[in-house]
Amino acid sequence: MSDNSTKNSICVVIGASHAGVNLAFALRKEGWEGEVLLFDKDPELPYHRPPLSKTYLQNEEVNLLKAEDSYQKDNISLNLGVSVNSINRENKTIILSDGSHQPYHKLVLATGARPIIPPIPRIENAKNLYPLRTAADVTNIRNAFQNSINKRVVIIGGGYIGLETAASIKKLGGTVTVLERESRILARVTAPEMSDFFMKLHSENGVEILTDKNVISIDVQDDVNTVNCADGSFYIADIIVVGVGIRVNTELAKEAQLVIENGILIDETACTNDNDIYAIGDCTFHKNPHYNRFVRLESVQNAVDQAKVAAAAICGKKIIYNAIPWFWSDQFNVKLQMVGLSEGYNQLFIRKEESETTKISLWYFKDDTLLAVDAINNPKAFVLGTKFIKDGSKIDTTKLIDASVLFKPLNLLI
Amino acid sequence: MAKITFITRDNETIELEGTSGSVMQLAVDNNVAGIDGDCGGVCSCATCHVHVAPEHQAKTGEATEIETDMLELNDYANEQSRLCCQMEISEELDGIVLQVAESD
Ligand SMILES: Cc1cc2nc3c(=O)[nH]c(=O)nc-3n(C[C@H](O)[C@H](O)[C@H](O)COP(=O)(O)OP(=O)(O)OC[C@H]3O[C@@H](n4cnc5c(N)ncnc54)[C@H](O)[C@@H]3O)c2cc1C
Numbered sequence: 450m451s452d453n454s455t456k457n458s459i460c461v462v463i464g465a466s467h468a469g470v471n472l473a474f475a476l477r478k479e480g481w482e483g484e485v486l487l488f489d490k491d492p493e494l495p496y497h498r499p500p501l502s503k504t505y506l507q508n509e510e511v512n513l514l515k516a517e518d519s520y521q522k523d524n525i526s527l528n529l530g531v532s533v534n535s536i537n538r539e540n541k542t543i544i545l546s547d548g549s550h551q552p553y554h555k556l557v558l559a560t561g562a563r564p565i566i567p568p569i570p571r572i573e574n575a576k577n578l579y580p581l582r583t584a585a586d587v588t589n590i591r592n593a594f595q596n597s598i599n600k601r602v603v604i605i606g607g608g609y610i611g612l613e614t615a616a617s618i619k620k621l622g623g624t625v626t627v628l629e630r631e632s633r634i635l636a637r638v639t640a641p642e643m644s645d646f647f648m649k650l651h652s653e654n655g656v657e658i659l660t661d662k663n664v665i666s667i668d669v670q671d672d673v674n675t676v677n678c679a680d681g682s683f684y685i686a687d688i689i690v691v692g693v694g695i696r697v698n699t700e701l702a703k704e705a706q707l708v709i710e711n712g713i714l715i716d717e718t719a720c721t722n723d724n725d726i727y728a729i730g731d732c733t734f735h736k737n738p739h740y741n742r743f744v745r746l747e748s749v750q751n752a753v754d755q756a757k758v759a760a761a762a763i764c765g766k767k768i769i770y771n772a773i774p775w776f777w778s779d780q781f782n783v784k785l786q787m788v789g790l791s792e793g794y795n796q797l798f799i800r801k802e803e804s805e806t807t808k809i810s811l812w813y814f815k816d817d818t819l820l821a822v823d824a825i826n827n828p829k830a831f832v833l834g835t836k837f838i839k840d841g842s843k844i845d846t847t848k849l850i851d852a853s854v855l856f857k858p859l860n861l862l863i
Numbered sequence: 864m865a866k867i868t869f870i871t872r873d874n875e876t877i878e879l880e881g882t883s884g885s886v887m888q889l890a891v892d893n894n895v896a897g898i899d900g901d902c903g904g905v906c907s908c909a910t911c912h913v914h915v916a917p918e919h920q921a922k923t924g925e926a927t928e929i930e931t932d933m934l935e936l937n938d939y940a941n942e943q944s945r946l947c948c949q950m951e952i953s954e955e956l957d958g959i960v961l962q963v964a965e966s967d
C-alpha cells in the first residue's frame with residue numbers, strides 16, 4: 450500500500466500557463482497527495498492567452514485561468530516571477546534564478562514558447578515595437594496606443610495572432626496595416642479560400658492587408674518608424690506589432706539532455722526519455738495517433754488535454770493521448786472554429802449555408818478520408834466534423850456541399 | 864446581486880452570489896467542479912455545460928443558436944442545456960439552480 454502513496458512526493462512544474470496550471474489541478478483530481486509546486490517567470494496570476502489578441506486590448510481585465518484562492522484550496526504552491534535556470538537530473542533538483550535548489554520526484558516541463566523577433570536590420574531601435582504573447586506585451590501595446598496621436602499601427606505577420614490583433618486595434622480606432630511575407634495570409638495553416646475570406650473580411654472593416662511584403666529594415670526618426678520592404682515600398686508606423694511565429698522553449702530540456710526534435714519529444718503519456726520528467730503543451734513534439742504522425746501544436750486544447758494525460762500518468766494511471774486537435778479564432782464578427790489537421794489534403798469541399806452568406810465550412814479530405822474542417826460562423830459544422838473525424842466516417846460529399854441537405858450526421862454519411 | 868446555485872456531478876451544492884460577468888466566470892472563480900471554461904468564455908469548448916432546472920428556465924431564456932449548435936451531438940444535452948459562459952449575471956437570474964452536466 451505505502452508503495453503507492455504519493456504523500457511524501459514532490460511534483461515540480463516549470464511554466465504556469467494553460468498546460469502547467471491545468472496539470473496542477475488535474476494532479477489533485479487524480480489523487481496526488483504530495484506537494485505540487487508551480488514556477489513561472491511571468492509575475493501575473495496565470496491567465497488565458499487567447500483573449501490577449503482578441504478582447505484584452507479593448508477591455509483591460511485579464512481572464513484568470515483560476516481564481517487566486519483556488520491554488521490555496523487545492524494546496525498548490527504558485528511561485529510567480531521566478532525563472533528556472535537549469536535541471537539537474539542526477540540529483541533530481543531544479544535550480545532557480547535566485548540560486549536556490551528545489552528537489553523533485555516528478556518534474557513537468559510546461560515551458561511553452563516565446564515569440565520570434567526576426568533579425569531585421571535596426572529592429573532593436575524601433576519605437577513601440579512589441580510581440581504579443583504575454584499580458585505585459587498587451588499592456589505595452591495598449592499604453593503606446595493610448596499615448597499615440599496618429600495611431601498608425603503596422604503588424605508584421607498575417608497569421609492568426611497578427612490578424613486578431615489587427616481587428617482589435619481597428620476596433621479601437623487605429624489605422625492598421627498588416628504586412629505578410631507570403632503571397633497569402635494564413636498560408637501555413639489553411640486553404641487559399643480561407644485566406645480570401647479573411648482578406649475580404651479585413652478589407653471590409655478597413656484593415657489594409659498587404660501580401661508579398663518582406664520587411665527588410667526599420668528606420669526611426671522623431672519617434673516614428675518607417676518599415677521598409679524588399680519591393681521598395683515603406684510604411685509609417687507609430688506602433689509595430691510582430692506576429693511572425695514562435696520558438697519553443699526547449700533550452701532547459703536540451704541542457705538536461707532530454708531528446709529534442711521539433712519540440713521536446715514525449716511518448717503517448719507525455720513522458721520524456723526520463724521516466725520522471727514529463728512535458729506538456731506548446732513545447733512538446735508528440736505523436737498524434739489519429740493522424741499517425743508527430744506534430745507540435747500551439748493550442749489550448751493540446752495544452753489542457755496533455756495536462757490531463759500527464760497528471761494521470763504521474764499518478765500511476767495510464768491514459769493515452771488521443772485527441773483530435775481543435776482551435777478557434779475570433780476576428781470582427783466572425784467566429785472561426787477548426788478541428789483536425791489538414792496537412793496532406795488533396796480535396797477540398799466547401800459548404801455555404803443557404804440563409805447566411807458568412808456561414809461557411811471547408812472540409813479537407815485526403816482521398817475519401819476527412820482530415821479537417823474549418824467552420825466559419827458555423828459551430829454545427831465544427832461539431833459534425835469533430836464526430837466524423839473521430840469516427841472515421843465516410844461522407845457523401847455531394848450531399849455535404851448541398852446546402853439544402855439538412856446538416857445532420859445521418860444525412861451525410863455514405 | 865443574484866444568488867446562483869450550482870449542483871456538481873458529485874451532488875455538492877454550491878451557493879454563490881454575483882453581480883456582473885458571465886455565469887461561467889463566477890463558477891470558475893469559485894472552483895465549481897466540472898465547469899472548466901477552457902476557451903475563456905467564447906462558446907468554443909463546451910466545458911461550461913449546465914442544465915437549468917425546468918422551473919427556472921423562464922429566468923434564463925432559451926439557449927442561443929450557437930449554444931444549441933455546439934451541443935448538437937453532445938450525449939448529455941437536452942432541452943435544459945445551456946453553455947453558461949453565454950449567460951450574463953443579472954438580477955433576473957436571482958435564485959436560479961444550475962446542475963453541472965455530465966461529460967465523457
Ligand atoms: C495572442 C495569442 C492568441 C492565441 N489564441 C488562441 C486561440 O484562439 N485558441 C487556441 O487554442 N490557442 C490560442 N493561442 C495559443 C495558446 O495560448 C497556447 O497554445 C497556450 O498558451 C499553450 O500553453 P502552454 O502552457 O503550453 O505554454 P505557454 O502559454 O507558452 O506558457 C509557458 C509558460 O512557461 C513559462 N516559462 C518558460 N520557461 C520558463 C522558465 N525557464 N522558468 C520559469 N517559467 C518559464 C513562461 O513564462 C510561460 O508562462 C494563442 C496564443 C497567443 C499568444
Ligand code: FES
Nearest residue numbers: 906908909911948
Ligand atoms: S467556456 Fe468555452 S464554451 Fe463556455
